[in-house]
Amino acid sequence: MKNTLLRVNDAIYLTCIWVAGLAIAVMALIIPWGIFARYVLGNGAGWPEPVSILLMVLFTFVGAAASYRAGAHMAVTTFTDRLPVAWQPALGVLVQLLMALICLFMTIWGTKLCIATWNQFMSTLPTLRVGISYAPIPLGGFLTLIFILEKLAFGDQSHRRAVNYELLEDSKEAV
Template sequence: MRRIENAFVTLNGAVLVLGLAFMSVVVGWNVFARYALPSAPAWADEVARYSMIWLTFLGAGLALREGAHAAIANAQEALPSPAQRLVRILILLIMFGFFAYMVWVGIDYMNRMSVQKSAALRVPMKWVYAAMPVGFVLLMIHLALIAPRYLRAGFQYSDEAHVG
């Protein structure tokens, strides 16, 4: 199971690196074209914006693994051990519920935007909005993978909790 988790995290990270490299090339080309050529490509701003949206949602799960999202851990850590475990179970259930709800909302919103097309690329906007349900599904997978460690130790960063 640990090998599958490592492969999943590595693949998620590789997709982010490739996406960021792609977005950097597009933005760099656009800046160069604006100042050195007679005209810049009209599609570059859209590609950069939509890449950033996708990268944000694709990277949220990796940030969750590292405890990089905003959290208030002091109150939880001040409790006795059995109460900490109960609070952590409650937190996990709330997070799973919220992520599942956001997948549903994202799919609904994506379907509502299926007739709209982007201005420059003429791409159906549902593919841009698909980042939301995909990102929250990834968040659910990452949360399921780190849940056992979180129940034992919370979001404390350690070599044992760090996969990758």
């Protein structure tokens, strides 16, 4: 069961990385096009800026979930590092529970925000619903919550693949 859940979370993690990476890559193509259209063609398109902003929001929330699982998300440990070592495991669990509360808040209230603004349309992109533009908030909160629960249940997974790869290399050398 544990291995199945870890494989599912691996797939979610890789999907987060691909979605965030594609969002930033497409954004990197759209912004120069908007500049080119405005200053070279003399016909500024209205869609590049709002689409780029939406992609940045997607990149931010989905990328944050991936970076959390990778152990690369920002963490300020100045206070906890100075506390007694015996307290640190309990504080680690407390931090995870507080993070879970924040993610639960993002998921619930972000979903309510999407529902509340579903019938509104963006002025700069009249075919796009405002609720869709807010969708990365509950999505990112939910994905991060999955990774927090994984960390609480199975421990930190940020180094698991590297360890497995090293064991694989060691077993090849032994043969």
